[in-house]
Amino acid sequence: MRPRSKILPTAVLALGGVYAVLPLLWVVFASTKTSEELFTTFSGWPSFNGGLTGNLSALNDYGDGRFWLWMLNSLIYAGGGALLTVVVSAAAGYALAKYRFAGQRLIFGALLAGVLVPQITLAIPQYLLLSEAGLVGTYWSVILPSVISPYSIYLCRIYADAAVPDEVLEAGRVDGAGEFKLLWSVAAPIMTPGLVTVFLLQFIAIWNNFLLPYIMLANDDLFPLTVGLYSLLNRGASQPALYTLVITGSLLSIIPIVALFLFLQRFWRLDLVAGSVKG
Amino acid sequence: MSSFKRKAAPYLMTAPAVVLFVFFILVPIGYAIWLSLHAMRVRGAGFGIRTEVFVGLENYVDALMDSAFFESLQRMLLYGVIMVPATMGLALLFALLLDAPRVGGKRASRITIFLPYAVPGVIASLLWGFIYLPAVSPVTSALKTFGLPAADFFGDVSIYFSIANIAVWGSVGFNMVVLYTTLRAIPKELYDAARLDGCAEWQIALKIKIPLLRPALVMTSVFTLIGMLQVYSEPATLRPMTNTITQDWVPLMRVYQQAFVENDIYLGAATSVLLAGATVLLSLGALGVFRVRNARSAG
Numbered sequence A: 001m002r003p004r005s006k007i008l009p010t011a012v013l014a015l016g017g018v019y020a021v022l023p024l025l026w027v028v029f030a031s032t033k034t035s036e037e038l039f040t041t042f043s044g045w046p047s048f049n050g051g052l053t054g055n056l057s058a059l060n061d062y063g064d065g066r067f068w069l070w071m072l073n074s075l076i077y078a079g080g081g082a083l084l085t086v087v088v089s090a091a092a093g094y095a096l097a098k099y100r101f102a103g104q105r106l107i108f109g110a111l112l113a114g115v116l117v118p119q120i121t122l123a124i125p126q127y128l129l130l131s132e133a134g135l136v137g138t139y140w141s142v143i144l145p146s147v148i149s150p151y152s153i154y155l156c157r158i159y160a161d162a163a164v165p166d167e168v169l170e171a172g173r174v175d176g177a178g179e180f181k182l183l184w185s186v187a188a189p190i191m192t193p194g195l196v197t198v199f200l201l202q203f204i205a206i207w208n209n210f211l212l213p214y215i216m217l218a219n220d221d222l223f224p225l226t227v228g229l230y231s232l233l234n235r236g237a238s239q240p241a242l243y244t245l246v247i248t249g250s251l252l253s254i255i256p257i258v259a260l261f262l263f264l265q266r267f268w269r270l271d272l273v274a275g276s277v278k279g
Numbered sequence B: 001m002s003s004f005k006r007k008a009a010p011y012l013m014t015a016p017a018v019v020l021f022v023f024f025i026l027v028p029i030g031y032a033i034w035l036s037l038h039a040m041r042v043r044g045a046g047f048g049i050r051t052e053v054f055v056g057l058e059n060y061v062d063a064l065m066d067s068a069f070f071e072s073l074q075r076m077l078l079y080g081v082i083m084v085p086a087t088m089g090l091a092l093l094f095a096l097l098l099d100a101p102r103v104g105g106k107r108a109s110r111i112t113i114f115l116p117y118a119v120p121g122v123i124a125s126l127l128w129g130f131i132y133l134p135a136v137s138p139v140t141s142a143l144k145t146f147g148l149p150a151a152d153f154f155g156d157v158s159i160y161f162s163i164a165n166i167a168v169w170g171s172v173g174f175n176m177v178v179l180y181t182t183l184r185a186i187p188k189e190l191y192d193a194a195r196l197d198g199c200a201e202w203q204i205a206l207k208i209k210i211p212l213l214r215p216a217l218v219m220t221s222v223f224t225l226i227g228m229l230q231v232y233s234e235p236a237t238l239r240p241m242t243n244t245i246t247q248d249w250v251p252l253m254r255v256y257q258q259a260f261v262e263n264d265i266y267l268g269a270a271t272s273v274l275l276a277g278a279t280v281l282l283s284l285g286a287l288g289v290f291r292v293r294n295a296r297s298a299g
Helices: A007-030 A035-040 A051-061 A066-098 A104-116 A119-132 A139-147 A150-163 A166-174 A179-208 A211-216 A225-236 A240-267 B002-036 B058-065 B067-099 B106-118 B121-132 B138-145 B158-184 B189-196 B201-212 B214-229 B233-241 B251-261 B265-298
Strands: B038-043 B049-054
Touching: A007 A240, A007 B067, A007 B106, A007 B121, A007 B158, A035 A240, A051 A066, A051 A240, A066 A104, A066 A139, A066 A150, A066 A179, A066 A225, A066 A240, A066 B002, A104 A150, A104 B002, A104 B265, A119 A139, A119 A211, A119 B002, A119 B251, A119 B265, A139 A179, A139 A211, A139 B002, A150 A179, A150 B002, A166 A179, A179 A225, A179 A240, A179 B002, A211 A225, A211 B251, A225 A240, A225 B121, A225 B233, A240 B106, A240 B121, B002 B038, B002 B265, B038 B058, B038 B265, B058 B067, B058 B265, B067 B106, B067 B158, B067 B201, B067 B214, B067 B251, B106 B158, B121 B158, B121 B233, B158 B201, B158 B214, B158 B233, B189 B201, B201 B214, B214 B265, B251 B265
Parallel strands: none
Antiparallel strands: B038 B049
């Protein structure tokens, strides 16, 4: 027989769960309401008067489908940026873990110091430098600064150190494999769980980023969801009719990332983040 | 030939990271410092031609004397005094509960508490903002049904709690999972002796688990502190909903205002260098304190 759960600790933990989902539940309910219902009916309960379909089609029509463009942009920034981060960080992390070379300490030390530099305070000089290069207001202005992530390199180094055995690499060398072939076809497959974690952390970080695209972009059509919805709310401050658009847009913008998160959460190696990898 | 290739390999592999690091972190830092030491000044008498000149530490003096910046710092600290202990306290509490025996619904709770981490800060602020907004708030309408007075989430004092709550909501889960993962790596045998001695679970948590968690606690606290210094999207998103939040409510909003509204990039750079310096000092301080303690407990 399983021992019975204790009531108080179980209840406290459950309360934490309720706190976490309540706002998400609210946005689901609120998106079912017409603009009028939003202000007149109790918002802790959904409506079934076609509010949701109305809101969806209004959002679809907004700026000729601009919302979907924002979502696509977010996918490009987060997906492309995170993918590039993984490639750059995996190669660097692996090299730092598995080779001894002059300048290694300097590179690793500089990267570690980079973890402490708040990315956000770099935004103004990055903006000025990219505007000199004529890149401000392009996709690259958001993607390029996101690709370098000292923390991701640090995680890759830890993971390569713990997971890739030196003997396997030596055996590959004896068989005549080149160094890059070893990285690509021996080390990378072993490092996959760690790389998935780095990809997810970075995907979420870029998807959630606000200040960088907010500073870099002026053209509505290049906005990611965060900046797009923010601009929509700013316009809506004088027109409460836009509230329902913002609410429905918020709901739709959460769905893909929550789905990705739930789908991939069993592949996470968060012991990596906690610094206790056992390979 | 192959030995040369082997020697070149690590440099080639780290090259993309190093190049990006130089261009997007090192050069911007250098540029920010350079800007912070310069200003636009009218040169020569009467012509009114503005040129960039070296002004030494003038911008830093201005930044430190700037009362708006000072007030934004105070607001950030008030917000941090609520946000940091609440986030870390709840994360630790939940992690210990997840690790304790005979607690039900662990998997479901772990996933739901972690879920808000995936919600962008701006979207989280929009959701909570609407929950705070009197006209649509479910809290306000629930209070009304029971004939209670409406809650004011945008009051002079309550605003700090309202904004801290958004950040706590978004970050408890991540910290909880990091702490919980660390707890799971601790060999269970460590607790057996204590249990045999009749220690209660909360005593084991307090006397064995928390001391062993210290490295992870320090790391998550440093990240939470950095998050506090960088607070921006929550107050910026709520601003259209209330007049309580000014355009320069927190330091980063003030930096943005200096650089892009008042068009004084130089002053903005000085202010952000100050903020970055404070962040680095704070992190190094926390890590240093931790190292000293560790060395002591090891020795």
